[in-house]
Amino acid sequence: MKDTFRLAGHEFSSRLIIGTGKYRSYDEMKAAHAASGAEMVTVAVNRVPLDGSSESFLDHLNPQMKIVPNTAGCYDADHAIRTARLAREALDTEWIKLEVIGDQITLLPDNEQTLEAAKVLVKEGFVVLPYFTDDLIMAKKLLDAGCPAVMPLAAPIGSGMGVQNPSNLRIMREQLPDATIIVDAGVGVSSDAAIAMELGADALLMNTSIAEAGDAAQMATAMKLAVEAGRLAYLSGRMPKRLYASASSPIEGAIK
């Protein structure tokens, strides 16, 4: 059976979800998206400028990719809910990446407000993909509220620090074996992506690690390979870690 990524009735071949922010140009973004193999992409909701300067950003996206709007910039449940409703109206999609931020420096999620918004949005029929801290208890609450997946961070948004607490993700995977876990935020380089997948993530969402790479398209390829490698490793079952050595070559029979 092919190892596809299933989410809310959709099936994806790629376990890499990519953002659209911070690219130096539309051309770089398009090349990076193509190289990544990603089939899902996030966008932000923003006020239309009144000075007539708005460009049709969506025209620059590969139309085959599933567009998932986010509620970035929202600091409380009410704003996130209003933003999600507007996004649904504008794009005619039920999917929403729910992001409710606690403060501007860390951009860490306000889990409490996230849960409150998730409950309302699930009731209104949204497919809610909540971004939150890598906390098992919060994951359970979000899943119980009806979110089809949970999106714990690896590290703060745009920090490029990689998975800061591998134990949390391991625990989450083990305690929630049937949950869809998408690690979102903080990945910096391909080894970070591989690690997250090796810990059992079902998918990864990343933006800055590709957009701010020297060569975005090349890094997108690296990420694609890392996600595949990490997933294969996870499915293969890694060897145990040992404090001491375990010989690979025969101990007996060496010449003396």
Add this chain to the structure above:
Amino acid sequence: MTVKIIVNGETREVESGLTAGALLDFLSLPKKRIAVELNSEVLRRSLWPSTEISAGDRLEVVHFVGGG
């Protein structure tokens, strides 16, 4: 007669009795893949031609941009 409204956080003085659709035209705003909120509630596209804007109304007109 004109009325003062707030669009995307900015005060605008517009003709009284404009519909939401006409307001978007008046402000030269795009109409594709956008959404409008009127006084904190989504104003469905189908209602743009029939909803009149009143003094003191607060509107948010949003589109999509790059994001993570």
